Each structure stands twice: as structure tokens, then as C-alpha cells.
Amino acid sequence: MVYEREVLPIEPPRPKVDPALLLEQPQKVRLFFTKLDRAKYISHLDMNRCMSRALKRSGLPVWYTGGFNPHMYLTFPLPLSLGCESVYECVDLKMTQKVDFDTIAQKVNACLPPDIQVIAAGEQKMDQKEIAWADYEICFDAQYGLKEKLESFFNQDEIKVIKKTKKGEKEIDLKPHFSLLSMEEKDGVLTAMMRFATGIELNINPTLLLDNAPFELRVQSLKRLMVYNKELKSFC
Known part of the structure; x- marks a missing residue:
């Protein structure tokens, strides 16, 4: 019996950031998005992966943690249960450079499936x-x-x-x-x-x-x- 090896999609590398444009404190961003129709069957772990890949492909200067294993900083204040739809989900992240909120929403939406779309982007006004x-x-x-x-x-x-x-x-x-x-x-x-x-x-x-x-x-x-x-x- 011959087993075929699964080929995973190649993700683009992290975008290069001009050190001169780096902020002293990362820009805090909160994205509000929908999770409808078929997307309701996506688990929270897969939702995290989906959003991470979309942000990577968008080319936005997303802030990564430091240390031996740096990873994208993403926090979902209220994870949704499997099988439930939503028109008001949110995720918190940070940017190393100042980016217009409308630009963030447009670039992320271009890399997301139609059932998961950003409806607004803004500051993190309230604590989780x-x-x-x-x-x-x-x-x-x-x-x-x-x-x-x-x-x-x-x-x-x-x-x-x-x-x-x-x-x-x-x-x-x-x-x-x-x-x-x-x-x-x-x-x-x-x-x-x-x-x-x-x-x-x-x-x-x-x-x-x-x-x-x-x-x-x-x-x-x-x-x-x-x-x-x-x-x-x-x-x-």
C-alpha cells in the first residue's frame, strides 16, 4: 500500500518592516467580523489558524511575540461555540506600524472566505x-x-x-x-x-x-x- 504525503499550502513569509517606521508601542487593533453559514462548523482552533493566515497574506505589519518561538499575537475575547453563527465576533492584534483602520479591514477581507468577513476595525476601547x-x-x-x-x-x-x-x-x-x-x-x-x-x-x-x-x-x-x-x- 502506498501512502500519499499531504502537501500543505505554502504561506508567504512575514512582511519586511522598515526599522525607521517602527512604533515605540505597537498599535492595538480590534477587528469585528462575521462567522456565518458553513463557517459555523469551524472550531476555535481552526478559526485562529484561518485569521492568522489571512493576516499573513494581507501583508500587514502584524506584531509578533519575541523569544525562541515568535508567533502572531492574536486574542479572541469571546470564542464562539461550534455550530453557532455570529455577526459580531472580534479578535485583538497589534501592528508594528500605524495603519488606517479601513485599510486593515479591506486587506484582511481580501484574504478571508466569504462566510468570514471583517465588518469593522478600530481601537481596543473596552477591556475583554x-x-x-x-x-x-x-x-x-x-x-x-x-x-x-x-x-x-x-x-x-x-x-x-x-x-x-x-x-x-x-x-x-x-x-x-x-x-x-x-x-x-x-x-x-x-x-x-x-x-x-x-x-x-x-x-x-x-x-x-x-x-x-x-x-x-x-x-x-x-x-x-x-x-x-x-x-x-x-x-x-
Whole structure:
């Protein structure tokens, strides 16, 4: 049996930087991007690789860490769960030279697939630790009586579930950590707009609530729409 050796695509070398143009302090940049359709099946690790390769191919003067194994500095404040779409993802990086934000967005988009596109680039105004809430659009197959069942389930005094953490499993009450903003049924689809606690201190995945419903749910799509701080100001 003959095994064929996998040939990996050759990535362009890091762009050469004029030492005279280097900044004393790297320019901090925050990119906001979408992750839609087929891209929802890309894991966080692959998303990191995708963005790294796009930035390399863009020719932008991205800042690298020092040391024996230098690598591109990328930080995703709120990684998305596999199978979930989003219109408001973000990644933090640094530039060794001052670059216009619109230019950054255009050059990166030219190297990204259509399902992953930068919608804005700007300064890192808020700290990642300020993230506290996120809005989601959840679409269900509109089965008979589903709207009433969901309203009854969400309106319980408490909803105890088992949440897995790095330290093990623990029981928590989800009731204080989510809210139903609206729910509408149209053309056989029940759409729920919901808000969940999220961030470094407490991160509630919507599936944790939906998987503990005492009845069958057929979820068509799950999409993150916006991310907020504790004062419900858009994360920027």
C-alpha cells in the first residue's frame, strides 16, 4: 500500500518592516467580523489558524511575540461555540506600524472566505473583562404548542442544571442568567430573541438551557447578534 504525503499550502513569509517606521508601542487593533453559514462548523482552533493566515497574506505589519518561538499575537475575547453563527465576533492584534483602520479591514477581507468577513476595525476601547451579556437569535421548528411550552419553561422560578467547568461539574440556577426578549412565529419558524450572561466570570451557552428543556426542541439555527458590557453598552 502506498501512502500519499499531504502537501500543505505554502504561506508567504512575514512582511519586511522598515526599522525607521517602527512604533515605540505597537498599535492595538480590534477587528469585528462575521462567522456565518458553513463557517459555523469551524472550531476555535481552526478559526485562529484561518485569521492568522489571512493576516499573513494581507501583508500587514502584524506584531509578533519575541523569544525562541515568535508567533502572531492574536486574542479572541469571546470564542464562539461550534455550530453557532455570529455577526459580531472580534479578535485583538497589534501592528508594528500605524495603519488606517479601513485599510486593515479591506486587506484582511481580501484574504478571508466569504462566510468570514471583517465588518469593522478600530481601537481596543473596552477591556475583554468587561464583557457580560450577549444577544442570540434562536430559530426552532414551530411545532404545535411550542411557544406556550417555551414560555412556561422559561418562566419557572428556577432552572437547575449541571454545568461543566475546568474544576469539574457543579449545579447552577440558570434563571438569573438569561432573559427572553421576544418570541415570534412565522412561516413555520419560531424565532426567539434571548440574552445570556457571558464573559470570563460566567459564560452561559444557550445550548445549556435548551438541552435541559423537558420536551423535544428542533433548533434550526443559533446566531449571536451582539455583545455587551454590564451597562448593556455594545462591546467595542
